[in-house]
Amino acid sequence: xxxxxxxxxxxxxxxxxxxxxxxxxVYWMVNASLQPAGNTLQGGWFPFHPDFSGYVTALRDQGxxxxxxxxxxxxxxxxxxxxxxxxxxxxxHLPIRGTNFVLFGVLITQMVPGIVVAxxxxxxxxxxxxxxxxxxxxxxxxxxxxxxxxxxxxxxxxGIPREIIEAARVDGAGRLRIFRSVVLPVSANSLITAALFxxxxxxxxxxxxxxxxxxxxxxxxxxGIYEYIGAHTNHWNAIMAxxxxxxxxxxxxxxxxQRYVAAGATSGAMK
Amino acid sequence: xxRARYWEPIAQWMFIVPAGAYLLLFxxxxxxxxxxxxxxxxxxxxxxTGAAPFVGLRNYSEILSSALFSKALLTTVLFTxxxxxxxxxxxxxxxxxxHRRFPLGGVLRSLLLLPWLLPLVVSATTxxxxxxxxxGVVNDVLRDLHLQSSGIPWLTGTSQALVSVxxxxxxxxxxxxxxxxxxxxxxIPAHLYEAAKLDGAGPMASFRHVTWPLLRPAVNVVLVLGxxxxxxxLDLILVVTGGGPANATETLATQSYELSFQQxxxxxxxxxxxxxxxISLTFAFVYLRAHRRAQHA
Numbered sequence: 001x002x003x004x005x006x007x008x009x010x011x012x013x014x015x016x017x018x019x020x021x022x023x024x025x026v027y028w029m030v031n032a033s034l035q036p037a038g039n040t041l042q043g044g045w046f047p048f049h050p051d052f053s054g055y056v057t058a059l060r061d062q063g064x065x066x067x068x069x070x071x072x073x074x075x076x077x078x079x080x081x082x083x084x085x086x087x088x089x090x091x092x093h094l095p096i097r098g099t100n101f102v103l104f105g106v107l108i109t110q111m112v113p114g115i116v117v118a119x120x121x122x123x124x125x126x127x128x129x130x131x132x133x134x135x136x137x138x139x140x141x142x143x144x145x146x147x148x149x150x151x152x153x154x155x156x157x158x159g160i161p162r163e164i165i166e167a168a169r170v171d172g173a174g175r176l177r178i179f180r181s182v183v184l185p186v187s188a189n190s191l192i193t194a195a196l197f198x199x200x201x202x203x204x205x206x207x208x209x210x211x212x213x214x215x216x217x218x219x220x221x222x223x224g225i226y227e228y229i230g231a232h233t234n235h236w237n238a239i240m241a242x243x244x245x246x247x248x249x250x251x252x253x254x255x256x257x258q259r260y261v262a263a264g265a266t267s268g269a270m271k
Numbered sequence: 272x273x274r275a276r277y278w279e280p281i282a283q284w285m286f287i288v289p290a291g292a293y294l295l296l297f298x299x300x301x302x303x304x305x306x307x308x309x310x311x312x313x314x315x316x317x318x319x320t321g322a323a324p325f326v327g328l329r330n331y332s333e334i335l336s337s338a339l340f341s342k343a344l345l346t347t348v349l350f351t352x353x354x355x356x357x358x359x360x361x362x363x364x365x366x367x368x369x370h371r372r373f374p375l376g377g378v379l380r381s382l383l384l385l386p387w388l389l390p391l392v393v394s395a396t397t398x399x400x401x402x403x404x405x406x407g408v409v410n411d412v413l414r415d416l417h418l419q420s421s422g423i424p425w426l427t428g429t430s431q432a433l434v435s436v437x438x439x440x441x442x443x444x445x446x447x448x449x450x451x452x453x454x455x456x457x458x459i460p461a462h463l464y465e466a467a468k469l470d471g472a473g474p475m476a477s478f479r480h481v482t483w484p485l486l487r488p489a490v491n492v493v494l495v496l497g498x499x500x501x502x503x504x505l506d507l508i509l510v511v512t513g514g515g516p517a518n519a520t521e522t523l524a525t526q527s528y529e530l531s532f533q534q535x536x537x538x539x540x541x542x543x544x545x546x547x548x549x550i551s552l553t554f555a556f557v558y559l560r561a562h563r564r565a566q567h568a
Binding site for chain 1: 279282283284285286287289290291293294297298300301302304305308313317318365368369371372373374375376379381382383384385386388389390391392393394396397398399400401408442445447450451454499502503505506509510524527528531532537540541544545547548551552554555558559
């Protein structure tokens, strides 16, 4: 009944129109990035004569910030998964007392506004010399990744049959061996999901970049765009070219790892 | 064997201790530190002299009695309620639409995720430009359609700015709502719809008696998480309007940021953010209750 072909086609057209409206801002960003420099948009609705000077300016001014974001995001992925994967395994399979208490704590962290963390970290970082450092940003940005990864990984690891783990145990493997050579390989998909989201959270972070960096030495791309709007309002093409560059990871994820993205969204929220 | 039994509990704890320590340092410590700071006169001088005298409830009384606070509270409530209403209704409409199978449906549904995956600063910057009074495309279109001769000051008019930031936030929030509600719809067994049809139920009746009751757990999750995320929205407002014009888009979150990081009144900023935490925790308990009910259902 659902295969009747002419029932589908009008829906497809409506869907394309809805999507076109929803994604117009994304199109407009790309279009604007390809226009010549200037305060107003002379080029019009389509980039018929694409002008790449915006990208040249953006790369010159912001290239370094892109690299900074990449370092911080990758660092945060390593730290978040390194902390979350063993914890998720323990919360899913080990008979540890207080599991519910820990899980409750993890859920509560999702409710804590970033400004609270930033407010306290600023003074602590000031004492510890962690302001304007990669390490400081990686540690702070992982506040999004660690709890999220624990929730996603635990909900997956709970589904690993006990028999597999028991079998390895009978073979004489210790907890660490079981974790490394049984649990982690089986959980590859959920590890990818958690890693993708942690990367995106950190790459998109603005608040910690804004509050915990004060110089240009370690400046993520999100803060780079923000400073740009303040300084170069007559170079909208360069601002938008930077925005396009900063969107690249999201676009790549959507194309390559689309199924992990939807899985992460639902398992992070529902379980 | 005895050795193994002795080591076993310690080995187990080693799995959880690193993550636990991290959470304590980066959530536990800030929460406690904020409470302590909110009772202190904690300013830039504190960083040099180390002195942060305790002032009791003065930070709270100053904040709560300021005219800006009641305005910011009202703005926060309006921003949160308006954003959630908009993104929920549109998100549900999209979810219902994509729930029907049609060619390209899956591709279109995954493209819809894009606004949610883009860095907020990127979306906010693009919208800021689209909504510009003189050079923005929104006013261009309105002028071309002769709906408007002079540009509407979307971001610089005190009566438009709050609606504008809400629209941007709704745009950002639709994909999340759609994704969760869509997966909720997927879990409703098809035979229930067939049974409703046999009983003579039309589309409206089957939505009311089948879809809506069974979608409730997903609806609860989406609404409560939406509220938790929206009350603390900061970057979007900072980029789009900076809290202006004339504090028209100033929320508790932007106020807290400004007190701490622009006026360097960390004590008062902490007091302000604690009010925000109290609101978030209220939602947290609603969430946990909804969550528990969803799991028992």
